[in-house]
Amino acid sequence: MKEWWIQVGLLTVPLLAVYLNIPPPNLSPALISWRSTGMFFTFQGQRIFYRESWGVVGSSDVVVLLHGFPTSSYDWYKVWEGLSQRFHRVIALDFIGFGFSDKPRFHRYSIFEQASIVEALISHLGLRDQKVNLLSHDYGDTVAQELLHRYEHKRTGHINIGSLCLSNGGIFPETHHPRLVQKLLKDAGIFSPILTRLMNFYFFSKGISEVFGPYTQPSEAEYWDMWTALRSNEGNLVVDSILQYINQRRKHRDRWVGALVNASVPLHLIYGPLDPVNPHPAFLDHYTKLVPKSTFSVLDDHISHYPQLEDPTGFLNAYLNFINSF
Template identity: 45%
Template sequence: MPLAEIPLRAWRKCGQSFVFRGHTIRYWVAGQGEPLLLIHGFPTASWDWHYLWQPLAQRNLVITCDMLGFGDSAKPLDHDYCLLEQADLQQALLDHLHVRQPVHVLAHDYGDSVAQELLARHHEGRFQMASCVFLNGGLFPETHRLALVQKLLLSPLGWMIGRTFGRNALSDSFSQIFGAQTRPSESALDDFWSLIDCNDGPRILHKLINYIPQRRRLRERWVGALQRGDVPLRVIDGEFDPISGAHMVERYRQLVPHADTVLLANIGHYPQIEAPVQVLKHYLEFRQQIAHAPPRMAYS
């Protein structure tokens, strides 16, 4: 049975704001129970989770925000955007909401890297992570296959590419990374573009894309965090994704002990949009599994 959509207009009305280092951040909270932090990807925003929002809120305190530079949050033009700062933002949001207990994390794409940093901080005693599930993302720089628009944004002409990037370019890009039968509707593309375009967003796309070299610099820290083994992890991945599909999962199985992975056939880079029923099923199975599992031992 399909999951109910939350129209973008309704989603935006439910948002709240807080200030992070002088910048206004939009965030959303619903439900009650164990805290579950949802972390979105590039170049979209937290509305990516709208199909899963209400089902997850039935049994969790679900929390998400548009990260700095994304969606309806502030997009300062003169800012150096950094994945480490986005992890700081997640912790600041949890502090703002007075969340003190261990947090479950569900992340996608760019958000996977933020989640990896939070996992590393968990091992350092600076964050309490109860579990983490990764959707399609560049967990390993060596398996991340750049889309054309990403290559262009990383080039010396990136600032110009960002300013000329429009709704039609977004449609072309998404047609390459979504499954052939699960591409977004024209209305959904309008909504995705509205979030990117908000607050003069195209002018900072070339700054946001610097997360790719940041991933390379921090690879050993973040892959090491995945290999520790004392936090329950799962990957739910659209195998059709040319950026971080089945080839990324193969690498995950090679490097992560006792790898728990799920491949979704014919699904692309946005499984929470393309196949939300499947993602919900596999996510809830994971949570049920870890709720009844004995304590895990760390791997050194």
Template identity: 45%
Template structure:
């Protein structure tokens, strides 16, 4: 049974705001129970989670924001964007909502890197995570395969490329990274573009893209955190994603002990949009496994 879509216009009306370092951040929360923090990817926003929002909020206290520079949140021009600051933002949001218990994290793409930073901070006793699930993202710089627009934004002409970025450019990029049978409709592309364009977002795309070299700087610290094994992890990955598809999962299995991975056949870079029912099934099975009582072993 297909999951219910939340139209972007409705989603926006349900949002709230808070101040982070003098900037206005839009956030959403629903449900009760264990806190579940959803972290979106580049270049989109928390509306990416809208298919999963209602079913997840029936079980958990679901929390998401448009990160600084994304969606309807502030997009300051004279600002140096950082994944570390985005992790600070997530912690500030949790503090704003008075969340004190261990947090479950569900992340995608750029959000995977923010989640990796939160995982590293867990082992530094700066936050307590209960679990973490990654959708398609550049967990390892050596497996990340940027698309052309990302390469151009990283070039010396990136500021010009960003300002010239249009809906047509977004469509072209998404055609490359979605599965062949699961590409977004024209209406969905209008909504994605509305979030990118909000608050004159193309002006700062060349600043946001610095997350790619920042990943290389933090790589060993983040991989070491994933290898610790105290926080349950799972990867749910669209296999045909050219950026972080099956090749990334192969590397994950090489590096992470007892790797828990799920590959979605014929699905691309946005599993939560392309195959939300499958993602929900595999996420809930992961969470259900965490609450199963330990097996009793008979000894003779």
């Protein structure tokens, strides 16, 4: 019996070694197109991917799109054309650790750094003195809150924010319900490197499918695009580090919620009410109570955590109605 277990162990070790070093999937034509039409700039030695389109002639309006976790700027592809028909410039980036941007190992990922990257991009594009509209989702909501705090306090290098629209983000730690896999990876400690290497397409797609509505599930090709963008530059190996943003939200709750409460710019919320991460009605009730100056749009009952992908038409209409209202 002992010899049998030894043989199994000897067979398992090389198989596990091969599995843990499985190469990332090839980029789909859609992702190749997205990357090829984008550019990179450097922030503190790290390459940051961004994409920009020039739209309406004769307008000076700019919108900057801030994506969620664990995906990338590609989250905005379904509303990109519609935004380009309204704005002079449409800009999106992959935060450090996401998408096609660099994903350094043993890096201290933080919301503060991501906000500084957005500020650096705005400066890089020559928009420091330009009013910009922020449109954010999920993780990007918290980055937007930090940018808003800096704007309201006139911090050096701040972005001149013209408006802010949030969507389905954990902006209140008290109403945020992270998924089980997020809790496991965030708090795994010394086991994190093992769990991140064991992550594969099956577990990824199963986990993220839980935050889409039953009638708005992505196709398998769309799941593969999300997974491929995450695996690019071995992004699966830094997920546990990025997830510390959940703890940062709790630690800096007063700073980031206070930015919304005391905002001087137009605020709006686009909300998919089937969201299990920020469930209805608790989240919306809390939002309208704490941020009464904000307007909001609630999409159809079957729309969940990724409204810009699940209902791009409804999402775009809600956002443009907000923009055109002031």
